[in-house]
Amino acid sequence: MTRTVSAWVSAGDELLGRVGPFPVDIPWWSEAAPVVDRLEKVLGVPVLVLRLLDVDGGEGGRDGHVTYHVEALSRPAPGTFEQRTVEPPLFGGDEVFRSPWARPEGLGELFGWAEETLASAGRPVTGPVEQRRTWNLAGLFRLPTARGPVWLKATPGFAADEAAAIAAFARVDTGLVPVLVGSGERRVLMEHIPGVDCWQPSAETIGAAMERMVAAQVALAELGPGCLAGGPAPSARAGGPVRAGSVDGPPFAGAGDERSSPSGVPERRVPDLVTAVHALLDGPAARELTGQELLAARELTRRWDTLTECGLPDTLVHGDFHPGNWRSDGGPPVVVDFADAHWGHPVLDGLRVHHFLPEPGRATAARAWSDAWKARVPASEPARALVLAEPLAQLTYAVRYQEFLDGIEPSERVYHEGDPVDAIRAALRSARHPSPHLASAGTPTGAK
Structure with a gap:
């Protein structure tokens, strides 16, 4: 299956029609x-995709017939649109969870901020903004400048502050993360x-990614959560030793009352x-899971107690x-993409990669991590942590x-x-x- 597209096009407060x-x-x-490329050819004016309105077919964020709300930046020629006989699905209203970049005025403010910030940095924009991606988790745009393109990314209120996470990693390994040209709220x-x-990725790329990320996380664990606050970097560097369990500090308050x-x-x-998983099992998930499934999931959370015995320090994940x-x-x-960054147990990063690799790559990643x-951290048991945390990562x-789902508007919940x-x-x-590739991660190389 492929993606087919329909677009309801507006200009300011007026709904013009459908393409x-x-x-x-x-x-x-x-x-x-x-979508932008096709519509600009049809309409003859610049456009921006604001948001998804409806999907018929497809799954997993792909394929099917997708209907969008699109804003025309100037008025197309008469006769461009089909005769409008019905209102588009979920078109009207001022939805409280609508992303700023899903509103014409929000995009105008965002682009204005980006152009002003780049001009102040000596990188004035030299051409039209290119829209690359838009959905409930991000808006991504490419801005041309004389010294090469700059990428603008906007994120929702439930995303982590990417600038803070990137800056923290850059303190211990500048080449691990993108170079920030500017940042603002979200x-x-x-x-x-x-x-x-x-x-x-090749085996070499997988190994390099694991080695580099772990080295940085070890250094940040030694610095502690204060590394996210900025300021001069202490003497810790990626690759140095760290004591297992050496990082202490107060946790956030839990599900529904998370403290940043x-x-x-x-x-x-x-x-x-653990608190957050139990809140999910007692709330929305309880309506869709069987009693046996709920009981088994609650029992799984006991593994977290054992996971803490593996001796890996909390760090920036x-x-x-x-x-x-x-x-x-x-x-x-x-x-790239630090919208899910948090201070916690690093095994989640060790496991996430496995869902995107073929079997040989999974074994390579597990062993490298x-x-x-x-x-x-010689006293730690990272291989044991991978095995224990495999189901815990899914609960997370x-x-x-x-x-x-709790932070996006209704039409985008389909994602x-x-x-x-x-x-x-x-x-x-x-x-x-x-x-099996996780269980073998702790087996010495060459062992049967």
Whole structure:
């Protein structure tokens, strides 16, 4: 199946009409660039995709017939649109959870801020803003400048402060993260990163990503959560030793009352994850899971007590550390997209990559992650942590998916509907049938 598109087009307060359906060559609903390209050719004026209105068919954020609300930046010629006989689905209203970049005035403010910030930095914009992606988790735009493109990213209120997370990692490894050109509330401007996204990484790329991330996390664990507040960096550097369990500090208050540091990067330590999972199981998930499933999921949370015995310190966690969020031009990958960053247990990053790799790559990633932690925290048991946490990671994803659903407008819930329960059931399956590549991560190389 492929994606076909229809667009309801507005200009200011006026709904002009409908265009489509027409096919586009990228199946993902959030990819706005091919929709913009086609509509600008048809309408003859610049346009921006504001938001998704409806989906018929497709799943997993791709394929099917997708209907969008699109804003024309100037008025198209008469006769461009079909005769409008019905109102578009979910078109009207001032939805409280609507993203700022899903509103014409919000986009105008965002672009104005970006252009002013770049001009102040000596990087004035030299051409039209190019819309690349839009959905409930982010708006992504490419801005041309004389010294190369700059990327503008806007994120919702439930996202971590990406600028704070990027700055913290940059304190211990400047090449691990994008270069920030500017930042503001829920928005960042980043230098272009040469290369490609690492959706099919080699064993060397996987190993480099694991080694580099672990080295940085060890250094940040030594600095503690205060590293997110900025200021001069202490003497710790990526690759130095750290004492297992050496980082202390108060956790956030738990599900529904999560406390962030002043930086806007939340703390999600083990006790609070347990609280959050139980809140999910007692709330929305209870309507869709059987009593046996709920009981088994609650029992799984006991594993977190054992996980803390593995001796890995809390640190700054990426939260979505998969190869699609790595970018490389042949060297060690640069890591992007820190919207799920938090202060917590690093095993979540060690496990996230596995869902995006074929079996040989999973084994490579597990061993590289385990070896990197063992070399820096000799008293720890990272391989054991991977096995224990495989279902716990899925429970954590379930909590995060519910946060998405609780913070987005109705028409965009289709992106995440059913994900919390699917993740809980994935946790139960992995508890019954652990992945063999994780169990082998702690086996010495060459052992039978």
